[in-house]
Amino acid sequence: MLVLENLTKRYGxxxxxxDVSLHVRRGExxxxxxxxxxxxxxxxxxxxxxxxxDAGRLSIDGVPxxxxxxxxxxxxxxxxxxxxxxxxxxxxNLAIFGRLYGLTGAALKARIxxxxxxxGLQDRRRDTVKTFSGGMQRRLNLAASLLHAPKLLLCDxxxxxxxxQSRNAIFDLLEQLNRDGLxxxxxxxxxxxxxxxxxxxxxxxxxRIHALGTLDELLEKLPSREVVMFPRGSVxxxxxxxxxxxxxxxxxxxxxxxxxxxxxxxxxxxxxTAAAGLPDRLFQLKxxxxxxxxxxxxxxxxxx
Ligand code: ADP
Numbered sequence: 018m019l020v021l022e023n024l025t026k027r028y029g030x031x032x033x034x035x036d037v038s039l040h041v042r043r044g045e046x047x048x049x050x051x052x053x054x055x056x057x058x059x060x061x062x063x064x065x066x067x068x069x070x071d072a073g074r075l076s077i078d079g080v081p082x083x084x085x086x087x088x089x090x091x092x093x094x095x096x097x098x099x100x101x102x103x104x105x106x107x108x109x110n111l112a113i114f115g116r117l118y119g120l121t122g123a124a125l126k127a128r129i130x131x132x133x134x135x136x137g138l139q140d141r142r143r144d145t146v147k148t149f150s151g152g153m154q155r156r157l158n159l160a161a162s163l164l165h166a167p168k169l170l171l172c173d174x175x176x177x178x179x180x181x182q183s184r185n186a187i188f189d190l191l192e193q194l195n196r197d198g199l200x201x202x203x204x205x206x207x208x209x210x211x212x213x214x215x216x217x218x219x220x221x222x223x224x225r226i227h228a229l230g231t232l233d234e235l236l237e238k239l240p241s242r243e244v245v246m247f248p249r250g251s252v253x254x255x256x257x258x259x260x261x262x263x264x265x266x267x268x269x270x271x272x273x274x275x276x277x278x279x280x281x282x283x284x285x286x287x288x289x290t291a292a293a294g295l296p297d298r299l300f301q302l303k304x305x306x307x308x309x310x311x312x313x314x315x316x317x318x319x320x321x
Contacts, residue, residue: 018043018169018202024073026059032071034070035224041169041202041217046195048215049204049269050307052319056224057204058097061173064202065094078168079309089238090224093162098172099154100161103147107138107157107182110146111164118165125164132160135194137186152183159187163194169205170194172203176210188214206319207311220311227314232307239305239313241265241282246301256293263289276305 018040019317021247024033033056041047062068063075066089075082078091101110108129115125125313133139162170163274172191176184178222195201205211211218212232219230220235228235236242241264243244246269252260255267257273258267263286276284287297311319 018045018078018203020074020076021060021064022074024058024063024067024070024075025058034063037073037224037226039219039226039229041200042173043200044195045197046191046201046203046214046216048067048211048218049202049221050206050208050211050311050319051204051221052206052311052317056220056311057206058173059095059224060221061094061171061202061204061248062319064074064169065089065171066091073288090165091168091172091240093165093167095159095162095170095172095175097175097177099158101146101154101157104145106131106143106145107149109162110157110279111161112233114161115164120164123270125138128164128166132163135163136160141236150180150183152179152186156183156186156190159190168200170199170201172201172264174206176205176207182306195221196214208319212307218307219305220314222311228310235307235310236305239276239310240279242279243277243281244303244305244309245275245286246272246303247275251299252295256295260290276309295309 019039021039024034024037025032049060051057059068063070064077074114077115080091095157097286102113110126111129111132115128120128138153138156138160141149143152148239149157160173175187191201191203194280203214211304217229217231217314218235219226226239240284249268263281267274267276290300291297308319
């Protein structure tokens with residue numbers, strides 16, 4: 018569905034996309050996970066045809082995007098910032114977007130109805146957008162991107178700053194659209210969202226894709242499959258230092274995390290801590306997450 022080859026974009030001396038190559042298959046729910054400033058919006062805006070790269074190529078559904086907007090009929094774009102007319106009602110907003118895509122008359126009306134139902138705003142169709150909550154505005158923004166029944170939907174951090182109910186409504190709708198065959202590219206800095214939604218994930222930072230794969234494939238890149246957590250202050254400093262023989266120790270706000278080396282068995286670890294007089298109940302176990310992978314790959318956290 019989407020092929021990016023060696024895409025590079027510079028803003029002055031800053032390289033926002035650095036030689037990015039990526040294939041997204043038809044029907045995938047592809048996640049782009051990275052912190053603020055990683056290059057997610059820049060990548061999305063290139064795929065949406067709003068910007069031209071300094072180098073590299075992209076094609077969508079086999080159509081080379083060698084000029085702005087070349088593949089726009091196939092693409093729905095939900096930008097990070099809302100693109101709505103606040104003084105118009107929901108229906109009027111959708112009518113404007115629909116006409117931009119060449120929809121008119123009965124076909125336009127039918128699509129407006131379908132998309133309002135899809136995002137759960139059919140009862141608010143005549144209300145002006147300025148009376149909507151942030152979450153409702155985001156859902157309308159999403160409806161606007163679906164009017165022309167695109168093959169590829171680009172969602173650029175669509176849940177930033179919205180209530181959990183609207184977030185879940187957006188997740189449910191995107192999952193349904195994906196089951197119905199829509200290819201989705203979803204950017205986020207929340208690893209929970211990428212973990213829940215995406216069949217494949219690209220980890221992006223400083224304009225580079227650092228790792229790419231399914232959740233399981235990505236987590237396999239970590240040296241550790243087990244993480245042991247214990248409260249800061251619960252283990253004397255010299256003892257904590259000793260635990261480093263079993264893996265890498267990371268300081269967190271409330272606690273310490275020991276990422277066990279792949280060859281260390283849990284039983285071996287707990288035998289050693291018991292011998293040092295540390296009770297098992299001090300320790301909690303967790304599976305490594307994408308956050309851990311991000312730290313491993315880039316040396317920093319997703320929220321920094
Ligand atoms: P993200 O979406 O992951 O937060 P962006 O793609 O918005 O990241 O930004 C990537 C980098 O490019 C950042 O360092 C940002 O400051 C810079 N950048 C983005 N847009 C512009 C622009 N129009 N002019 C100059 N720098 C920009």
